[in-house]
Amino acid sequence: MPHRAPGSPHHDQTSYLSGRQIRYYRPTGSPDVRRLIDDGFQAFNAARLSEACHIFSEKMLRPEHDTTIGLTVAGALTPAGLGGCMIELMERGLVDFVISTGANLYHDLHYALNFTLHRGTPFLDDRDLYEKGVIRIYDVLFPADVLLETDSYIRDFLARKDRDLGGPLSSADLHYALGLDLIEKCPGCEEHSVVARAAACGVPIYTSSPGDSSIGMNVAYHELMNGGRVVIDPNRDVNEVCAIILAGKKNGCVILGGGSPKNFYLQGQPTLWEVYGIPKGGNDYFIQFTTDQVVWGGLSGATPSEAVSWGKVNPGVLPDTVVSYCDSTIAFPLFCEYAVGSPNGRRPRRGLLHQRAGLVADLLRQAKARAR
Amino acid sequence: MPHRAPGSPHHDQTSYLSGRQIRYYRPTGSPDVRRLIDDGFQAFNAARLSEACHIFSEKMLRPEHDTTIGLTVAGALTPAGLGGCMIELMERGLVDFVISTGANLYHDLHYALNFTLHRGTPFLDDRDLYEKGVIRIYDVLFPADVLLETDSYIRDFLARKDRDLGGPLSSADLHYALGLDLIEKCPGCEEHSVVARAAACGVPIYTSSPGDSSIGMNVAYHELMNGGRVVIDPNRDVNEVCAIILAGKKNGCVILGGGSPKNFYLQGQPTLWEVYGIPKGGNDYFIQFTTDQVVWGGLSGATPSEAVSWGKVNPGVLPDTVVSYCDSTIAFPLFCEYAVGSPNGRRPRRGLLHQRAGLVADLLRQAKARAR
């Protein structure tokens, strides 16, 4: 066998894993951090970050605006320990639904299941890591066993719940069921798991590429090997997100990174006007932290301005849109400190997870009315 | 109604659309271009592009290596007219399967349906474009009607074919059916449509995020409004791609951009060892054109080296991997000119589209054998 799989015999793995354990940091609303952002972040991307804080805290969260807020998550944020920021926002009602890469949700399970990820460095010999059974996500390190055991949990979960879940379901359904199962199996894990906390808070979590993560890989295994019936139906995801957006009095988003989750969120408004014929209008608020660039042509870098021509962003609201070019691992904790410490730092939770059926029915009714 | 939808009354749209029509450019294998790449591209990303040309032409395409080659496509490449490069590669047997964002496939349909996209500029007032019903993809411009009529074609296609397609299917099945339908409706369109040509050539096309494009939006409409039964089952995509990779004597990829298609391709090997327990080993060749950076943490920027620790790339083959940091709109046509003009510039077509059932059965058999 020419290429040994990671996870096979290894020695000296421990030296790679000697860095501090990564824990979900929970923002506390520090006045010092708020002062630094207000007075010290005056120009360039620092000013954009400051603007993002103000738009979020003073406009999107203003009670009378009643903004339905989506958070999209791309990039390895849960491995980097930023799940604590997501938990804090969900718990305080500051985000209403989430669209994430599958990888962020998969790696969140490690925290729920009490596995440990470590701080490390990106400057390692990957051939040796492979030999020693150590997995690297840039500078985050953990044993390959963490993958194997998390996979094993997922397959066990699928086998146990196949009857309940069976048949096409939305990714929000799957993540909800996962979250409830985690809370049951590992009581208290909602303190350090986004998936578990979202289930507890009634926040639906979608993924735009259901087959593209270790969760999706294991669902596929379950279908092929066990004849399992769990299938993510992307149609339901499209329609549920559309319905949530349609129901929003105002709509706004916080986009971490970009990628497929960003596009999936932003296509909600075009789906309404272009496909369903419902003139809802675009987003009222748009905040993005990214390091991608519009000139490189990917959607991650596409600006709120370009989104206007597609009806994704309201033409009149460009002042309430902002892109701050900064690594989310730096910008997002600062942004959350600011939001948590703001006078609007807590809202009633909207509980969208449990209202999806009604919202989709509304979408159907409005679309039928237009189609006449 | 505060925000008028694009496509409503517009005037002066024509002035925005006065740029040259975008046509699919077909590489011809120019010796001059090959000489420039060999002698003029000596260092930095020019040298990486040159290396990519050599690895592809001399190693991946070498007959005795019999490499199964995946092409992943992210970024607005069909709107930019690069579908002609993809067609040329498929027609010559130089790529065996494709994983693409849905957007690239959706916009490819415009060419098949004989709609026109125009060269333009990114420096326009998007509020005015919106008023005039002009859609902008960076510097590519076209009327909003192109969207509406393409959507209309897709919904009509779904209604006509619902019975045949009905029930969960892989995205390759859907794209194949679309391609056949286009060829039937618009004979000759396989000269200027990737989706149509792939159907004709037996090249399966997958999308990693089935709900995340206008195709997915219209499939979702079909389900909600018509009770349609067309559902993309991501499990089938995962298993088919896995099976294709497993069957490869050698495996290699050409990655344009990155994003979710890149990850979806690269997770094939980990699915085999991590989930199915089959020690296939990682990729033997890895070529990427991107402008994303590893230090920004997104997978698009993750290097072949990082992929080694995950078992995605074989530890021994790092010399046969290359990342050239360059906009695909510049690098890909140069790369294709080089490949087409090379002595290995044509291979027998593998016809994977029609072998999928057998390959998945092999995957199942091997996985069952390992599970014992």
Next chain:
Amino acid sequence: MPHRAPGSPHHDQTSYLSGRQIRYYRPTGSPDVRRLIDDGFQAFNAARLSEACHIFSEKMLRPEHDTTIGLTVAGALTPAGLGGCMIELMERGLVDFVISTGANLYHDLHYALNFTLHRGTPFLDDRDLYEKGVIRIYDVLFPADVLLETDSYIRDFLARKDRDLGGPLSSADLHYALGLDLIEKCPGCEEHSVVARAAACGVPIYTSSPGDSSIGMNVAYHELMNGGRVVIDPNRDVNEVCAIILAGKKNGCVILGGGSPKNFYLQGQPTLWEVYGIPKGGNDYFIQFTTDQVVWGGLSGATPSEAVSWGKVNPGVLPDTVVSYCDSTIAFPLFCEYAVGSPNGRRPRRGLLHQRAGLVADLLRQAKARAR
């Protein structure tokens, strides 16, 4: 006259200048910020920023290491209000000398002379700004008069001091003379001027491209129009910086951005071994905040590792080097908060400005000894 010069009649300028006044923010050493950096910045560039804080505070500033620390400054940092961070570091003895683009020093004079720069936005019509006599540096806005009056001050200064300054001098000499003149003309301005404070603190400030800024433009005017004798002699800059580095027990740098100031600093060690034949060895510590990338080939993006092959960085110290990819406007205030609040947050000032003659004599003596 086809193109009207800015600064000519304008109206409505005030609306452009209605944003908050930019003031030099002074870091105070907030424990909250330190906690966020220690506990919340765990991976990716956040972790690199955290590492930079630790290397600086715990290693470079450790009293027994007695590190000679250079700060290099590129990018519009004084216009962005980051001069306060530089002042705080100089005042506390945390940087010993500075290499800056001329532009940062030129724009620092506006603060000293009590002119006002304003927070703004990058999304403006530059043709209208030009008409209205408003100058834009990305999102920083100010009247063209600020340029004209600052220029006028510089020319007046040169005329008054020509006799004292006359003849070739180092850029540190010129900046010192400017600083003293500012303190005399605008008492108290050392609280809000880097150039003035550096003069007061004995910190030499060099510029690597003396003709490349409005200061250089006015010195050139002075020579051409007045027959002035003020000439920056780049040789003196090279030799003084070399001599400072040679005298360092340990050497370390904080590099903001990159560009010519970075290279000018880093060539110090090669000048010693390659040109003068003195085997001093490379830097012991290396911290950079940049958004440039090594793969683009510019020196701004060149890594500490590449610098090793040139003898710019000691081969053994790579663990004490770090590059955090982040806009300096975000990273530098956070870094300074951390440093100021650290136990080593104050050092005796080294007063290199006044030791240069002796240090250069030492360099000459050692070089002569080697040449024998």
Next chain:
Amino acid sequence: MPHRAPGSPHHDQTSYLSGRQIRYYRPTGSPDVRRLIDDGFQAFNAARLSEACHIFSEKMLRPEHDTTIGLTVAGALTPAGLGGCMIELMERGLVDFVISTGANLYHDLHYALNFTLHRGTPFLDDRDLYEKGVIRIYDVLFPADVLLETDSYIRDFLARKDRDLGGPLSSADLHYALGLDLIEKCPGCEEHSVVARAAACGVPIYTSSPGDSSIGMNVAYHELMNGGRVVIDPNRDVNEVCAIILAGKKNGCVILGGGSPKNFYLQGQPTLWEVYGIPKGGNDYFIQFTTDQVVWGGLSGATPSEAVSWGKVNPGVLPDTVVSYCDSTIAFPLFCEYAVGSPNGRRPRRGLLHQRAGLVADLLRQAKARAR
């Protein structure tokens, strides 16, 4: 001695230096390449590159426009073998003057002196390179001796010519003298040296940061060790470049990379209106190849648009400005192929090198007239 200097005893250096020799590639005006650029480069940065080719060939080079064209050069272009493109442009009269980093000129001397640089890879252990006396510029490799012998040539040249050069001179004077000396010492070297060819063609070459390169380092050595009198006077550079721009009927630039050379070129117009009071107007044409981004705030990324507010670019000509985001090592050879093959691919050489005194006298006369 703790850190051994490169260039000391080494073994196995040859294996590092086994890559193909880098040679200056000379563009030939291939019609195939022109066709690819015209028909295949239709959108995104490919389209910008195509636009740059058209603006240059059809507007800037049009005989009746008589455009004075500056080329600015940053990034390691001569090490990458792009000096041949520069030679071809100078020889054909397609650029009139050059502003370059010192490093590009210094490394050009290796080619003139018949030293060899090699193609390599960036993935090497720099500590071992250092041990083996191999210098690395990203993926370009050569022995440390090349530095030492090139330095030795420069110091010898300075010693021989001190009397002739002595006293403050412009960097164009120094580079001219160097070029003449090279031609004398190594006849024929103007075929493979930018510095030599520029001297032969009468093209002045400036450097914006005279102390910031190995040339500057050796001039500084000459002053300190030999009491040499060679001093680059940045004032002369500023005034000569200003005078050249003032004399242009139309002005245009080709900017490779960005950095200090870009700024130095672009400050020409502001020097005229802001300092000398001469309303010349800004550039008529502006072409830049860069990978830097405006959102990062460095001048390399600053757009033609921002330059308008400073009077650096004419407000009316934004359509004749273009930035193509692409590594110069890829874009510049393509651009030069296009230009060389164009109907305007040859112009009478302007010979600015020998007209500088007259042009500066004109500048002085006009400035005096305005000052009255």
